[in-house]
């Protein structure tokens with residue numbers, strides 16, 4: 001199996017030739033358990049040999065439907081031809097110099113592109129990094145340097161990464177924080193907007209958050225406020241309309257850098273190139289990663305020139321930041337989102353998922369909420385006739401799906417959300433087949 005070529009020309013089918021995980025994956029899993037630190041868990045223990053379009057081929061020759069995109073990364077599909085070509089060309093030219101030793105044009109071109117496509121038409125600058133967490137850390141560094149203030153406001157249900165600073169910014173204890181402290185100081189958490197659970201309008205939720213910030217932190221101490229426009233790991237929580245614009249207005253009026261973490265929502269995923277565009281929100285800084293480079297590790301902070309330029313020369317960087325291969329991949333990836341009109345494709349995918357679960361919800365009251373936008377959709381499961389989170393059911397659905405050859409991710413502070421993040425290269429047929437398996441899982445766990 002090891003010589004299978006990935007990409008969209010793989011047969012687009014769900015095909016099981018062994019049980020999941022098959023014998024080869026089980027053998028590899030035993031080696032993994034003996035060699036890899038146990039803290040590095042896996043959601044579905046099937047080992048990948050190729051992927052593309054909407055499928056993943058495992059070591060035993062099973063073909064699984066991919067509804068996760070490696071956590072919202074392969075928006076353009078795995079081994080997308082334009083990405084493969086760009087990476088191949090770059091890897092033959094040079095693989096690394098360190099941009100802060102001798103620079104190269106690919107980095108500059110990615111910065112130019114990000115300055116052009118991110119929300120707002122003000123003068124912008126970008127800086128590139130490796131991971132989403134690293135971008136978030138740098139956005140905070142920059143905001144503190146610019147404002148000469150320390151405090152940072154984060155929200156309930158937030159996820160910003162696993163490094164020390166971003167772990168402290170992340171809300172959920174297990175598995176991200178438990179026993180890994182102490183956490184960085186000057187982080188203040190305030191309520192978010194969670195319409196299904198708080199029942200507040202956007203204006204009410206914003207008023208509640210702002211009041212808490214003013215009373216417990218004080219704008220004079222506050223460098224930055226950072227929020228995901230749709231909260232990802234926290235449960236694909238789409239804030240009530242008006243929430244984000246109200247936060248932006250308050251931050252702008254109070255000398256607070258308003259940062260949107262679009263690491264998961266960015267790059268066509270939500271049916272707009274960025275989720276901020278939905279309500280015309282314009283962040284001072286935006287962090288991006290995941291969908292940016294077709295699977296290669298790259299992240300960025302993009303924002304107002306006067307804020308981005310406040311850090312002294314040499315203050316930002318890193319050995320691998322803005323790696324030339326990742327930059328080549330990013331340019332090909334962003335071009336693919338535009339050329340293939342993948343924002344529209346994300347909306348179509350969202351409509352299919354909505355329609356499917358709205359129908360199912362008519363006869364199954366464990367479907368508490370269907371939400372999200374575009375190809376970033378989720379279903380929150382509850383115990384019948386209540387809003388009590390149904391985490392065990394959610395786990396059982398993901399397990400059933402995996403066994404039936406569908407890669408399905410869960411999320412949520414309460415562990416009761418199934419999230420759909422298919423590659424935008426998936427076919428309608430494959431997507432519908434994947435959703436049917438979720439419906440079967442619901443029946444099997446009645």
Ligand SMILES: *Cc1c(COP(=O)(O)O)cnc(C)c1O
Nearest residue numbers: 131132133159160161232263264
């Ligand atoms: C995944 C994620 C991060 C962290 O990105 P890594 O590349 O895993 O470090 C940060 N913010 C959000 C919103 C994310 O979804």
